[in-house]
Structure formats: structure tokens, C-alpha cells
Amino acid sequence: MSDASLPRLAALDTLRDELSNASLPLDLNETQRAKANQSWAIQQIDDYIAPRLANLDAPLLAVAGGSTGAGKSTIVNAIVGSPVTRTGAIRPTTRQPILLHAPGEGEWFETDRILPGLSRIRGTATHQVLPSSQAGATPDASLIGSVVLVEDPHIPKHIALIDAPDIDSIADENRALASQLLAAADLWFFVTTANRYADAVPWQLLDDAATRDITVAVVLNRVPPGAEQEIQHDLQRMLHERGLPHAPVFTITEQPLDQLGMLPPAAVAGLRNWLGTIAADSASRHELARRTVLGSARKLTHMSHEIAIARDVQLRTAEDLMRIIDDEYEDAIDDVREATRDGQLLRGEVLARWQDVVGTSDAFRGIETWVSGARDRVTGWFTGKPKTVEQVEATLESGLHAVIVDAASRAAASSWQRVRATEHGRHVFSDATLAHESDSLNESAARLMRDWQAALVELVRTQAAGKRTKARVLSLGLNAVTVALMIVVFASTAGLTGGEVAIAGGSAVVGQKLLETLFGDEAVRKLATQARDDLELRVTSLFRAESLRYSAELMPVTAPGSGDKLRSAIAEFEATLRDDLAAPPASQLSPPTFGSQTTNGPRV
Template identity: 45%
Template sequence: MLGALSKLLTDVTAAPLALEVPGVDEVRSTRAEMVDQLSDYVIPRLVQLEAPLLTVVGGSTGAGKSTLVNSLVGEQVTQSGVLRPTTRSPVLVHHPDDAEWFQPDRILPELPRTKAVTNDVYALRLAPSTGVPRGLAILDAPDIDSIDAANRELATQLLAAADLWLFVTSAARYADQVPWDYLGRAAERSTSVAVVLDRTHADAVVEVRGHLARMMTSRGLSDSPLFTVPESAVGEDGLLPREAVEPIRGWLRDLAADPEGRSAVVFGTLDGAVRHNVLRSHVVADGLDEQLAAARQLHDDATRTYAEAVDLLRRATADGTVMRGEVLTRWQEFVGNGELLRSVEERVSRIRDRLVDQVTGKRTRSAEVSEAVESGLQTLLVEQLEAAAEAVYRSWSSVGAGRALIASERGLDRASRDVRVKAERLVRDWQAEVLELVRAEGSDKRLTAKFLAFGVNGIGVALMVLVFVSGSAGLTGAEVGVAGGTAVVAQKLLEAIFGDQAVRRLAERAHTSLVTAVEALATAESRRYLDLVSDPAVIEASQARLRDAARRAEYARHIDFLDGETAS
């Protein structure tokens, strides 16, 4: 049981509920209540079954809880007053010899301990007193209907950590809806409950008690004890007359002294808590369906949009698109018109003359082509990545979960701030790689006239031009489009140096390298969106683990609790 519930706590805590989908607030609330009860009560109680019976005294504002606790103990251990909320921090009263059971690593481990009076809502004040028998602890909780939200939240948490809930109400408040909502939850989870009708005038006891008893029966609490504390004046010591609370005091004392009775209360409440949390874990798992559907939609939108951008760039870098404008102009200036290389073998010396400025150190034509390629390719990349970012932003803005995510991050309607720098680096790195391919392929041809005529840079830009039109059929003027016959020049020049098979291999490797780099950049850009939402596979796996943990916990409950009770 302990292992199964520890696993359940881990899995329900990890359940991804980050997306703002319909009903998510209720599911988050259910998860929070599960985490609180499992970590505050169920698991600590399983570890220390011999610990004192924890009786949490809770109820409505002004019901007299603190006065009742003081009167049961026989001394002032918790403060009461006229200001609301009267109980500002929880007070746990225990026998001095039971102090070890309430150390910070035990029951309610997240609440810091103190022995001083404090207004810190989340500090648990320990108050040892011999007025409490060994084996019993009484916790004075904040009002369940407090005007202070922190008090209400803590009251709910403390009541979920109780072995026994001593619910205190009054003739004026017993029919209020809020207390009965809590009592309904107690009945659902089989929490042991005793009800105290406090501050009831003698003339109204019979009528009010009878009505309250009927209400308890109709809400599944017919087996819960019902005590009545008559309207009484407190003494100078601030306590109710002893006889007014003696029935409750005697019942608690007898319960503490009876190991079997105390165990029955503990196991009854513990079994109910386990059963209830197993059921609620399926509620959380069901809630992940909405998370999964929303995550898939958002994830698919972003992934598809950037995949389309990569596909467009893959085609645009091979269909002649890059060979427009400045790139085409510089390339034509570099090689001349299409007739210049009609016979490469005959025109090597003429081309060498055209490229003489490479040797003299002047600005080269090949460098101008390379710069034009860099600028054109960079612009193409940035434009497509900007368009992809805008498309994802529009898509996510159309659904609630997406709107909440993009509202949490600035700049998601555009590509990343440094996308232009990244694109520039990508193009330069790719150009350097192309030149390295040329060097490696021409390692045994560097002394030939054709290689010397153009040099590594000149051959490199020719290879880039060929890559940009490699998707065009046949590389002829009509088919290449904007590149025209200049692409034929690049192909013939490269074939004259390396041979046709090597040229095809070089062009394919260069284009594959470019596409790979583009994919990496697009993936990095898409992560700006995808990192905001859990991977659907992660949500699905979390949901499966949670359901499995719930099944294992229910199985362990039957083995450890129900089968054990049958055997006994």
C-alpha cells in the first residue's frame, strides 16, 4: 500500500495540466486536494499507524470551536475572541509524551512547527498538555467559512488530514450550506465524523437536535455521534462548565484508551481516503484528455507550419528562385554571356584574363557573386521564418489554450530577434563548406589550367549556382527560368573540371547540407512555441502511468485493507 500510494502521489503530482482548457481549474483543484491529502495524511499515517488519533475540530465561524477545545482540555491552549476569523493559526494539542509523533517529518510535514502563539496561518503551533490523554491529539482548525481565503484553504487541508473530524456547529448555523458541503465530502471519503451542536438554548435543543439528526441521516452520516453542548456562560478561566462537555470528553477519552476502537477509526478513515483518492485520480486522468487534445492541436500546428517552411525553402533553393535579382546579375558579370564558355577548353586563357584581379588582390567577381548569394539566401530564409512565426501565432491565437500561452511570452508574433544573425551565420558556414567540398574534390586537379583559371572561390560559386537550379529539369534556358543559360555555363564549367558524375555528387551533397542546416534553424525557431506546450506523447504517457498507479493502489487497498478485514 505504501509503495503504491507513493507512486500514485508522484504520478498525480506530475500530471501535466498547464494548458488552459475547459474544466482545467476543477481538475487542478482535484489534483491539489489529492496531493495534500496523500502527502499530509495518507502516506504519513501509513508510515506511523501507531501514532495518536488526530481529531480535527472544525466548523463555521463563531461556532465556539476554540472555547470547546479549551474546555475539553481543561486549560487555555488556543485563543478565542470576537474578531473574525477567531482562529488565525492551527493549534495541535497533544500529551507531552506523544510529542515525537508530531515532528516536522511526520503528520502535516509541510507546515512549519512552532510553540509560540502566532498569527502565521501556515504555522502549526504545538501545545503539549496533560489534559489530553495519550493516544489522542486535538487540532483546532481555522473556520471553514472564514472571510480569509488562506484560512479556508488551510481548514480544508487540515480536515483532509484528520483521522476523526469533530464538526462543531450551532443552533444558528447548523443548516448553513458551506458546512454541509464539507460534511458531504467527509461522507464521500468515509471520514470518521462526530458532530457537536454547540451553543443551543435548552428550549430549542429537542427541535434543533432532531432536525440536525435527520439532516445527518439524509447525507450518509447516520452512524456519526451527535453531541449537544447547551448554551452556557464561560467561567473566569474562559472554559465551559465541565458537565457541559463531559460527554464529548468521555467519548474521546474512551476512544483513546481503546486500541481496537482507535484502530477502527483510523483504518476506516484511511481506507475511505485511499478509495476516494483512487477514484479522483481517474478524474485527473480523464482531465488529461482535454490537455492531450489541445497539445496535439498546438503541437501539430507549429510542427506542420515549420515543416512547410522547410519544404518551401528546400524547393526554393533548387528551382532557380535564388538566382533572381542581384545574384543573377553578379553571376552574369562573373562568367559573361552564355557564349563565353561555349567551348571551355578553348576559352580557359580568356577566362583567366577575366579573373586576373584574383591574383592582383583586387575585389574579385567571385566574391561579389558569393556576397550576392549570401544576401539573397539570407533574405529568403528570414522571410520564410518570419512568415512561419506569424502563421503559428495566428493559429494559436484562435484557440484558448494557445492564446494563454502566447500571452505569457513576448515576441511570438515574429521570428526570434536574432534570426537574421542566425541566417547569416548559416549561409556563411554553408558557403565555407561548399568551398571545402571543392578543395577536397579538386585535390588532384589543382594544377590543371581549368582549375587555376577559376580558383577555389570561382569554382565554389559555380557549384552554388548549380545547386540553386538543380531542381530544374535539364538546366536549359526555358526550364531553368530566371537563371537562363547561365546555369548551363556553371554545369559545363564544373563538368570540364571534375566530370559529370562528380558534379552531380557535389551538387547533391551541397544541397543536402544546405537543407540540413535550414531544417536545424527552423527547428530551433519552432522550439520557441513547442517548448511552451508539453509533448503530446509525454501527456499520453503521464496519463497511462496515472491510471496504472490508480489500479495498483486499488489492488493494494484490497490486499492490505479489505482482505485483511475479511480475514479478521
């Protein structure tokens, strides 16, 4: 690994992390494509881009791909000169991909430098023939997810060859493995037949090769004698139209195999020479590797941008759903806020209990006289009937508790109805218990009231710092003064001012005047404001906890990782490749000429 490659690899690691973090759990229109791109991008980094950027001069990996029955294994055997692939005999005999390499170069492939998801198995070529019904017919289940490494002296140095599974295999895992191996290759030779060269499946992979600027050769197998030029011309036209004008075509005419199941050496001479020429030219190998990895990097960054867009759409969808829920619970908070400001909590039983505390209507008519010097009588109102004070406190607590629970219940029901009415909300939110307040809400609301009342007691205690004020508060009772403060908080829609009219009637005025006598006008205004703000903060916190039940359903969407962070990682990686990426893609350049482009085997 060169020092020059370190910044690129560090940026690539960051990009890979952000790709992994780009959560796409919502089934939106673009999600399936984005998930496929995400899986490809991460695997392409691991299997090819990272190891190739780490060492451009490591041996090249050539992959033989093709459709079922195209004859690629037979062609690989012919290149090597012995039956080492699945049509021949190899120990262990499996349907696993077989990687053939030159002697002394096994170290490049024995580690997870490339294809880290596949374990390694060392195979041995026996160079003997098994009946076709036995060769590779029964895969060893323990070897699934592995690649078999075989050293062979017929493989030239600086290049290795993989015989991949069929790209159109009936087994999903075989098709996936074939695609993975082709994506990890520096160059392909693609085997097709005169009857199937126009099939859609091979061209999907050849189109991918064009987007990655990978060096590709096409082996046109089983061509009827005399039809070589016509079919090859048509194939080359298609290659040109699909962005692969320089791909060499090697033609092998239809012919019988020998007694070992082998093609004659002359049938693959052109292909063998092409691979040998590449292997022998270090400058051309280096340039081929550079072009291919840059082509893959271009495709990687393009797909990563698409994934970033898809991630943004996921987040916006989640935000839209959460905004609906937040709006409903914000309305619920407003409902509680209004109920604790407009005097409705002081109606009915609360008002009656409070009137029992402060006295008869004569007391209201004599309020000015009371203010001027009837503290002892006021003290009697409170201290003479402690049970009544507790009843007022309990009734207020019950009323506020009911308001909170009712508002939370309405918010839950409305949130459920609205999000389930959206296209994506129906799939995201499936827990029907979200349509109701949480099971713990009753206890949470009761605890809120107790904690708020305790805070009010402490607020009154702190305000009564002076000895005289403290003595007066203690003579009336902390609970009594606290209840008076609660009455004032619940009685008015605006702060306490001298000229304001209390909505709940003269009873609240008595509480206000009592507090003013103890603490003064300005202090009472501050006490009421602090008490009201503290209550709203507690209610808001409670309702936020209720709405978080919906947030939990969206947690997979809102997990770390955003489109912007991914775009930043893309830009960082591109910056490390700026000079190379500024060069025209390989598809716009004429590649080095590697030997003959057409080989006709002996006619039958």
C-alpha cells in the first residue's frame, strides 16, 4: 500500500460508514432501487474498490461469466489446458467459484484482501476426468459462501481467473454470487453462444460493465461454421451501441469435444493470448486497473448520490408524519393551558369549597375592610377548617388531572386517525394502542400534580424569607397559602394586575388579596407567573413523552445518518480522486491492443 493511497482509503472508509448509516426502512417508491444500490455500493467497496485502490499493481482478477450452458467452464478448462473446473475434477468437488492463479501468487488471494465475504478453501487440480453426471453435481453445504483457490502453472503471472456461477442460474444465491464476482473483477471475458448472444440477462451485465469502464472481452461460442462473420458483425454492432465499442470478440465455432471433454487448444488461442499479453505488460496492467477502479468509483459516487436523495426523502416523510403528531399534541397542550387560565377549573365543587374556606358573601362585601386589618379573621378562615382546605386542594387536583387525561386521549386518537390516513403512515404505524393514551398516563398525570404542588409549596416557602412574612405564612399554613396561589393561577387569563377582574368571581379576589397582603403586588405577579410556567413545562414534558410512543415507531427512519452527511463523504472521496477523475472515462479512450480479437476453432 502506497502513502498516496492512504487519504483515498480513509475517505472511502468514511463513505462506506455513511452508506451503512443511510437507513431506508420506509417502503417508498424509490426505496427498493435505493436499497439495491446501497447493497451494491457497500459490497463494491469491500470486494473491489478498497483492495484495488490499496494496490494498483496487485495481480488482476479476470472473471469468466456467462449464461447456463454457454460453455464457459469448458472454455476455462481449454485456457488452462486441463479439466480443472466443474466440468472436470477438482478436490474438493463443489459448485463453488474456482479461482485459478499462478504458482507463488496465492498470497494475494488467500486473505480477505478481495471478496472478504467469502471464505477460502485450497483446492488441488487432479487433471483427471469424471463423468459429467458426477462433476460438481452435489455441492457441499459446508462450503457455501467460499471460493476454491487452485494453483496452476498454466495461468500466467500477474493475473488470476475465476470461473463464476451461471448469471441466470435458477438458484438465487448462485445468481447473486455471479454478480458479486463480476463486480469484483478487473476484467471480464463473457461467454455466450450464437443462439443466445442477444438475450436480455447478459446485456444487463454488459451494460453494467460499460458504466464501470471495465475491460471486457466477449467469447462467442458454438457459432455454426460459415456464420462467423455475420454473427460477429451483429454482436459488435450491439456492443458499439451499448458503449463497449472496443470489446474484443473471440469466436469459437461449433465442434465436438475430445475424449477428455476438452476443446482443442487452437479454439481458445486468441483468448489465451489476449490474457497472456495483458499479464505480461506491467504498464498496461497498471492502466487497466486504474481505469477500472476509477470507473467503479464513478459509478459508486453516482449511486451514493441517489442513496443520499432517497435518505432525504425518508427523513422528510418521517418529519411530515411526526409533524402531524406534534401538531395534535401541541393542540392538547394548548387545551390544558386554556383550561388552567380561563377559570373553568374553579367552577362547581372547587368554587363551593373555596367559598367555604374564605367565608360567606358578607366577607366579599367587606373585602376592603378585610384588607385593611382583618388578618386574624382570615387566619381563622384557614386554620379553623383545615379539612376544607385539603378538600379544595384535592378537588383542584382531580379537575386538573381530568383535563390532562382528556386532552391526551383526544391527541392520541386524532394523531392515530390522521397518520393512518396518509399513504405511508398506514405502513409505519401498526400498533393500535397508539390510538389511546398510554397505560401509565393516569399515574403520570397524578404524579405531575403532586410534583407541581410540592414545587408551589417550596416556591411559597422561598418567597416567605423574611421573619415577619414567614410567621404570617406559618400562621395561615403553607398548604392554605399554596391553595390560594393555585386559585389565582387558575382564575386569570392574564397576569395578576391590580385592575384585572377575576373570571372565577370574588373568591379568587380574596386569594389574590391574601397573597398581596403577605408578599406584595409585584411578588404575587412573579409567583403566579412562575407557578403557571412550571405547570405548563410539566404538562408539555408529559405530552412529549406521550408523543414519543409514535417517535419510537419512526426510530429506524430517524437513526443517525443523513443525506447531507453522505454527500459530504462523497465529496471528500471525490476530492482524493480529483486528478484521476478529471481524465476522460476509459470508454472514451482506445484501450491497449491485447492480441487477436477473433479466433475460429477447427470446423466440424
